[in-house]
Amino acid sequence: MPKQMLVCCTLFISESRNPAALESIERAAKLFPEVPIINNFPDDSYNRVRYTLVSHFTTDPSNPSPLRNAVFSMVEAALDAIDLELHSGTHPRIGVVDHICFHPLSQASLDQAAHLANSVAADIGLKLGVPVFLYGAADERGRTLDSIRRELGYYKPNAIGNQWSGGVEPESLQLEPDIGPSQAARSKGVAIVGATQWVATYNVPISSTDIAGVRRIARQVSSRGGGLASVEAIALAHGEDTIEVACNLLDPSRVGADQVQLEVERLAREEGMKVGNGYFTDLSPEEIIENYLKLGFLD
Known part of the structure; x- marks a missing residue:
């Protein structure tokens, strides 16, 4: 370090x-x-x-x-x-x-x-x-x-x-x-x-055009809706036939992406929807530091 x-x-x-x-x-x-x-x-x-x-x-x-x-x-x-x-x-x-x-x-x-x-x-x-x-x-x-x-x-x-x-x-x-x-x-x-x-951002794509249905999933995933602690989630259209459950993981060491992925998949099955693999929109703090040091920024 x-x-x-x-x-x-x-x-x-x-x-x-x-x-x-x-x-x-x-x-x-x-x-x-x-x-x-x-x-x-x-x-x-x-x-x-x-x-x-x-x-x-x-x-x-x-x-x-x-x-x-x-x-x-x-x-x-x-x-x-x-x-x-x-x-x-x-x-x-x-x-x-x-x-x-x-x-x-x-x-x-x-x-x-x-x-x-x-x-x-x-x-x-x-x-x-x-x-x-x-x-x-x-x-x-x-x-x-x-x-x-x-x-x-x-x-x-x-x-x-x-x-x-x-x-x-x-x-x-x-x-x-x-x-x-x-x-x-x-x-x-x-x-x-x-x-x-650090807040991790993790988006899970769902093959659907039913924005109301994906909004139900997003709400049930979020802590605000009684779902996963320290998770914020919103349903956002992403292309013609995909809606994402876009999540902020406010405490990723407590509730991580794997838990979010599994919960979205569980809830989507109940809605009859197909879920793709989620993805992070940023590096982890450890990766950020590592990349910074690789650029030669070290006292």
Whole structure:
């Protein structure tokens, strides 16, 4: 294990079909070579991309964290290159930069990850004029990502085919943001920024067009529906004849992907549906650290 403190950032951008926009975002990250993009996971159906960055954490106030600077640079590029009013996809979103989360890795603490989250949130809200909502260790109240999303109407499709399309309606901001203006620009939306321990994302495909049936499965899998502890799940259309049970594993050491897969298969049998093999949308923390070290970033 490395001796330096490492912090990871997962950054979700509402775009995957515009190569020029993605190139601009990735070019912004390359301005900070000490902050590599360890994983890049675009999804065309969802029209969404997940970037995973990692870097060392510095406690020197005169030397701002390179991770903070790299993330802000990518956010700024995304807001310049993407118009949410032109966006459509089968994954919910409420902003061009929909979600940012910082996770402590080697030697780093959750408080240090939260410090970075708060710094980036302030930059986005005050310098870029985007309303920002805080969650997890970055929020004094300890609000969850899910609770904020629900209050903002995040999970309600607004277009035919269970799609999310167009800009954010001003009236959708039922909550007062923690940082930044109280109204969101339709073309930019809002950002949700937090800090937590590692969250694994695991999606299970089901061969079906019955969105109501897969929603029943997703609810029964989730802890909210009385299913598996520390699991959040949502049913999302993914192509013409597939619906995914997209899961956040909030404590993957407690409830892992194998348990989720088996439970989805059990519930799908009751619905008469065929289930495919699930997949992670990111590397594990151990793989992230290993890949970072392979790039030569070691004190």
